[in-house]
Amino acid sequence: MYHNRNFRYNAFFAQSFFPLLDSVQSVVSNPRQKNMNIHEYQGKDILRKFGVAVPKGIVALSPDEAKQAAKQLFEETGSSVVVVKAQIHAGGRGKAGGVKLAKSPEEAFAIASEMIGLTLVTHQTGPEGKEVRRLLVEEGMNIEKEFYVGITLDRSTSKNVLMISTEGGMEIEKVAEESPERLLKIQIDPLFGMQGFQAREAAFFLGLQGDQFRNAVNFITALYNAYTSIDASLAEINPLVITKEGKVIALDAKINFDDNALYRHKDFVELRDIHEEDPFEVEASKSNLNYVRLDGNVGCMVNGAGLAMGTMDMIQLAGGKPANFLDVGGTANAQTVEEGFKIIMSDKNVKAILINIFGGIVRCDRVASGIIEAAKKIDLHLPVIVRLEGTNAPIAQKMLDESGLNLIAAKGLRDAAQKVQEALAIA
Ligand code: GDP
Numbered sequence: 454m455y456h457n458r459n460f461r462y463n464a465f466f467a468q469s470f471f472p473l474l475d476s477v478q479s480v481v482s483n484p485r486q487k488n489m490n491i492h493e494y495q496g497k498d499i500l501r502k503f504g505v506a507v508p509k510g511i512v513a514l515s516p517d518e519a520k521q522a523a524k525q526l527f528e529e530t531g532s533s534v535v536v537v538k539a540q541i542h543a544g545g546r547g548k549a550g551g552v553k554l555a556k557s558p559e560e561a562f563a564i565a566s567e568m569i570g571l572t573l574v575t576h577q578t579g580p581e582g583k584e585v586r587r588l589l590v591e592e593g594m595n596i597e598k599e600f601y602v603g604i605t606l607d608r609s610t611s612k613n614v615l616m617i618s619t620e621g622g623m624e625i626e627k628v629a630e631e632s633p634e635r636l637l638k639i640q641i642d643p644l645f646g647m648q649g650f651q652a653r654e655a656a657f658f659l660g661l662q663g664d665q666f667r668n669a670v671n672f673i674t675a676l677y678n679a680y681t682s683i684d685a686s687l688a689e690i691n692p693l694v695i696t697k698e699g700k701v702i703a704l705d706a707k708i709n710f711d712d713n714a715l716y717r718h719k720d721f722v723e724l725r726d727i728h729e730e731d732p733f734e735v736e737a738s739k740s741n742l743n744y745v746r747l748d749g750n751v752g753c754m755v756n757g758a759g760l761a762m763g764t765m766d767m768i769q770l771a772g773g774k775p776a777n778f779l780d781v782g783g784t785a786n787a788q789t790v791e792e793g794f795k796i797i798m799s800d801k802n803v804k805a806i807l808i809n810i811f812g813g814i815v816r817c818d819r820v821a822s823g824i825i826e827a828a829k830k831i832d833l834h835l836p837v838i839v840r841l842e843g844t845n846a847p848i849a850q851k852m853l854d855e856s857g858l859n860l861i862a863a864k865g866l867r868d869a870a871q872k873v874q875e876a877l878a879i880a
């Protein structure tokens with residue numbers, strides 16, 4: 454019990470100092486909460502079914518298809534431009550050259566030739582960028598104003614929150630920070646759903662009148678309906694535009710699903726694009742491990758999300774950087790430990806591994822034999838610091854000491870973090 458309290462305190466303490474942990478917060482706060490991301494065109498297809506206004510668009514996988522799509526859109530819509538948009542699971546494409554206007558099918562062909570295969574680096578992709586494999590060719594819009602509309606779950610109120618801003622096309626985090634008066638947040642009670650007055654309050658905040666006002670109210674109502682019906686964890690339209698013709702339409706769409714609810718939407722699973730996901734995370738999910746890759750050098754293998762978070766905090770406090778979040782679950786056996794090792798070691802940045810397992814349900818000696826068995830099976834060339842606490846911990850420690858392997862037994866979390874540092878200094 455004492456140890457439990459101790460690490461909780463540390464987790465709390467360290468978290469306030471290390472914003473890194475924010476990035477895994479949503480995963481950590483509920484170990485099973487992950488959010489499947491889909492492409493813009495897929496999101497728009499879904500929204501269209503719920504009556505949310507989106508432009509006409511066609512997916513293209515080659516320059517020829519882009520040309521054909523453009524031709525069809527020019528004929529069907531009578532619009533003078535089409536927009537060629539890179540489909541990657543990241544925003545900020547506009548500024549990075551992933552959104553371009555074409556005035557003819559030939560121009561669409563030329564743009565597509567350049568865009569497909571290009572690695573786009575945006576503020577959301579990380580420095581390695583993302584390769585463009587699919588395009589969305591869309592009818593062009595005569596934009597008069599760009600707004601922001603987003604719906605997500607507010608964990609602090611346990612309600613869905615509708616966010617509205619007059620600053621469309623900008624990063625909403627920046628708006629929230631720099632000009633919070635331009636961002637309206639409306640809490641929506643999940644029991645009652647979105648009320649008419651709430652949608653009107655949102656449209657009013659955007660300064661709309663007449664038809665534009667009514668169209669915006671309909672848009673927001675339909676968006677909320679879509680969000681709840683598909684069990685989304687995020688529905689973000691940035692920008693939502695008012696066209697010169699008075700239409701209120703989604704120029705962009707970012708939809709995330711709550712993975713916990715995917716069993717209710719079997720048809721959505723095929724929307725997953727493995728190319729967009731971290732290959733290590735894909736591998737881990739096959740073995741039912743909760744793995745989130747980070748950019749540090751200390752691989753962690755822990756049972757329980759809370760303990761994993763505490764462990765990451767301790768590594769950070771001792772001056773290291775966690776390379777990942779990995780929760781192997783309550784029953785850490787030889788097989789899960791082996792899978793865990795493989796996934797951690799496939800990350801070339803890892804210089805040391807910290808195993809921190811609490812033997813509450815599972816006995817420490819069982820875990821120790823699992824670790825030893827797995828370590829013998831794979832070519833383990835990294836120092837492994839092991840902290841086992843709980844039932845039969847002394848026996849486990851003895852087993853590790855006598856194994857003849859590069860396994861360093863640690864007593865307590867602080868000692869473990871210290872030994873990680875020492876191992877890194879030598880490595
Ligand atoms: P993001 O940068 O990845 O968020 O991609 P968006 O889909 O939001 O597009 C970025 C920007 O491209 C938008 O804010 C618009 O200014 C511009 N854009 C997108 N579609 C059109 C269009 O149909 N017509 C015009 N004129 N601009 C567009």
Ligand code: MN
Binds near residue numbers: 544545622691692705
């Ligand atoms: Mn956008």
